[in-house]
Amino acid sequence: MSWRDITGAAKAAAIFAGLSFIISVTYLSTSSRNGVGTCRFMDYGALAFGALAVLAGLVALARPGTGENANVNRIIGAAAVLVGLYRAGYGLGLVGGPC
Numbered sequence: 001m002s003w004r005d006i007t008g009a010a011k012a013a014a015i016f017a018g019l020s021f022i023i024s025v026t027y028l029s030t031s032s033r034n035g036v037g038t039c040r041f042m043d044y045g046a047l048a049f050g051a052l053a054v055l056a057g058l059v060a061l062a063r064p065g066t067g068e069n070a071n072v073n074r075i076i077g078a079a080a081v082l083v084g085l086y087r088a089g090y091g092l093g094l095v096g097g098p099c
Contacts, residue, residue: 007065010073013056013080020049020087028098039099047091053084 003011023045030039060077064070089095 005069005072006076007060007063007073009056009059009063010076010080013053013060013084014076016049016053016056017080017083017087020046020053020084020091023049041093041097041099043091043093043097045091046087050084050087050089050091053080054088055084057081057084 025044027042027044028040030037032038057077057080060073060080064073064077086095090097093099
């Protein structure tokens with residue numbers, strides 16, 4: 001098993017999933033009025049690369065290739081979809097954000 005045996009979609013999915021943790025462009029706004037606090041958070045890097053990881057992961061699942069490497073491509077695609085969904089949720093401020 002080498003890097004050449006993995007399909008392009010699975011490679012892209014893994015790279016996008018990794019970049020979703022590295023690239024961060026955040027927006028954070030907090031305010032308080034009459035004792036009621038509000039907080040808004042968004043991470044555009046995590047959202048964009050998470051969504052790209054989901055798309056590439058779905059392509060990797062749909063076209064895993066042939067032979068014994070097909071299962072590896074499916075595993076990479078499924079992992080990228082899960083990581084991408086988590087990172088997109090984080091980017092939207094729904095999961096694990098500071099608010």
